Amino acid sequence: MVANFNTQPIKAIQGKEKPVYIFEEEKSANIDEAVVSSFGEEWLKFSNFNEKDINQFGDEYFDITDASILNKNTYALDMGCGSGRFSRYLSSKVGFIEVMDPSEAIWAAEKLLCGINNVRMINASADSIPFNDNTFDLVLSIGVLHHIPDTQMAMQNCVSKVKPGGYFFVYLYYNLDNRGFVFRFIFKIVNWIRKIISSMPSVLKKLMCDLLAVMIYVPIIFTGKVLHFVGLQGLAKKIPLSYYQDKSFFIIRNDALDRFGTRLEHRFSKAEIQLMMETCGLINICFSDNKPYWHAIGKKDTAKI
Incomplete structure (x- = not known):
């Protein structure tokens, strides 16, 4: 189930329990280094989530998934994992998770995921995902892409790693399009x-x-x-x-x-997110009617592959 990297890490640093694979970052206009650094600091400060908080968050976000998406055959990528709380939640529900973040937050995630064996820790960005296209059954990016200069481009990079017939799950800040x-x-x-x-x-x-x-x-x-x-x-x-x-x-x-605390954020309407996901080749897009707004999942169209 676990794929090989398509490029070699520059080094592997041993964390508290697991090695963290460090990949060289290409210079990109679609990475705001100050924002990445800020989130690294945030998640190092807020990394001690308890099981109650983790399960509550997971149940709220993944209310639009079922066992056909989350099962022991699912090979997943958590793009922009932050503290690793969603990877911890999913670790008992899927086969294996590549846990990835470009910031120092990867060390907070490594700590939170101690005792979890079906994960691998990766320090890399959405611009340099070290896997071939069409690799994963599920790619998730929760609360990340709206902090990247070009959200559409970053989403396309993520979706490219999803297998035909696989799924992409995303949470993006809403622009209060359903508010007064x-x-x-x-x-x-x-x-x-x-x-x-x-x-x-x-x-x-x-x-x-x-x-x-x-x-x-x-x-x-x-x-x-x-x-x-x-x-x-x-x-x-x-x-x-x-x-x-x-x-x-x-x-x-x-x-x-x-x-x-974040200087860069984009906000989107439900219709805008729908269009972005369709542009990436996703079909059967489902939005949750529940908070937080908007989280959605789409299936990668096999007809366009």
């Missing part, structure tokens, strides 16, 4: 704040994001929990940050840094 005026107005303010905070030095940026988690996220989330407790579940779901009403404070802090 109030949410859109709040987002404009939030986005302005993000641009300021993300330009700060690393230590100050992390401090500001933690303050936002405590002073903004927590009070709003608590309000939603109170509304839910008194029987106003419908209203609780409509307020901002309702997604976090059942999340741990660790997750809230992590996502505050993820949301406000």
